[in-house]
Amino acid sequence: MTKGSIVAGVLAPHPPHLVYAENPEQNEPRAECGWETLRWGYERLRKSLEQIEYDSMVVLSPHWQTYVGTHFLGVPSFKSLSVDPIFPNLFRFHYELTVDVPLAETMEAHAREAGLVTKMMRNPDFRVDYGTIVSCHLTRPEWDKPIVSISSHRATQYFSADVMQGHMLKLGRATREAIEASGKRVVLLASNSLSHRHFTSESEVPEDMSREHIYHHGQYLWDMKMIELMRQGRAREIVELIPDFTEQAVAETDSGALTWMLSALDFPEYPAEVHGYGTVIGTGNAIVEWPQARHGGAA
Numbered sequence: 001m002t003k004g005s006i007v008a009g010v011l012a013p014h015p016p017h018l019v020y021a022e023n024p025e026q027n028e029p030r031a032e033c034g035w036e037t038l039r040w041g042y043e044r045l046r047k048s049l050e051q052i053e054y055d056s057m058v059v060l061s062p063h064w065q066t067y068v069g070t071h072f073l074g075v076p077s078f079k080s081l082s083v084d085p086i087f088p089n090l091f092r093f094h095y096e097l098t099v100d101v102p103l104a105e106t107m108e109a110h111a112r113e114a115g116l117v118t119k120m121m122r123n124p125d126f127r128v129d130y131g132t133i134v135s136c137h138l139t140r141p142e143w144d145k146p147i148v149s150i151s152s153h154r155a156t157q158y159f160s161a162d163v164m165q166g167h168m169l170k171l172g173r174a175t176r177e178a179i180e181a182s183g184k185r186v187v188l189l190a191s192n193s194l195s196h197r198h199f200t201s202e203s204e205v206p207e208d209m210s211r212e213h214i215y216h217h218g219q220y221l222w223d224m225k226m227i228e229l230m231r232q233g234r235a236r237e238i239v240e241l242i243p244d245f246t247e248q249a250v251a252e253t254d255s256g257a258l259t260w261m262l263s264a265l266d267f268p269e270y271p272a273e274v275h276g277y278g279t280v281i282g283t284g285n286a287i288v289e290w291p292q293a294r295h296g297g298a299a
């Protein structure tokens with residue numbers, strides 16, 4: 001079997017507002033417009049990924065939260081309605097997706113062998129979390145690639161951001177080794193926002209962009225710092241800063257997703273491609289691609 005590889009890693013945030021504003025047929029609410037800079041960023045990402053052949057997408061989502069270990073989707077297909085618990089007015093999405101179960105099982109086995117606590121999720125009635133659905137939809141709205149979803153175990157909340165870092169560095173390495181062993185070509189998605197301080201009240205018209213802005217200048221400075229390091233190819237420094245960033249910018253990197261992905265990519269030293277940055281209810285969101293295949297990637 002030929003050796004598998006990670007062909008791209010993407011920071012692919014999941015605000016449901018972006019799906020709402022796109023008006024796909026699967027989503028019940030209708031929007032006039034909204035959050036264009038981010039939606040156009042996702043368009044650029046999709047065009048870029050069209051140049052690459054790949055078999056599956058693997059996503060680590062902050063909204064599949066597990067307290068005992070890391071879980072992997074392990075059922076061949078899911079079909080249901082996903083309703084955002086905070087924004088049911090924006091996101092009632094009828095999803096239908098397939099899972100690359102053999103890849104998920106290979107990843108689970110490698111993670112277990114690396115010493116992590118793991119579990120395959122085999123419940124056919126499981127409701128797939130909206131973070132997984134939104135990131136995958138915006139990256140590949142055709143839903144024609146099987147996915148693997150990985151849970152975010154809550155080590156940041158239960159222990160500390162540093163404990164989470166240690167686990168995610170291991171999980172990233174195990175992910176890379178599993179993908180190499182699988183023979184497949186895979187796109188990784190870290191489904192998280194950057195700074196994550198929300199508005200506390202919503203405008204009457206959700207897509208009223210006169211109300212959309214960063215919440216706090218300190219949050220913005222942190223976002224720009226992290227994005228600049230991405231543009232400069234300084235992945236190891238990003239990972240070193242993540243515990244402070246998580247604490248000071250209330251960043252969604254608490255989920256471990258970004259650390260996991262940069263570890264799986266083996267800390268790229270080439271510049272990442274920033275496809276877009278913008279806020280959603282005040283949270284900072286960047287769509288960033290590490291085109292690993294074009295850089296003869298380490299993975």
Ligand SMILES: [Fe+2]
Pocket residue numbers: 014062063131193252
């Ligand atoms: Fe989120």
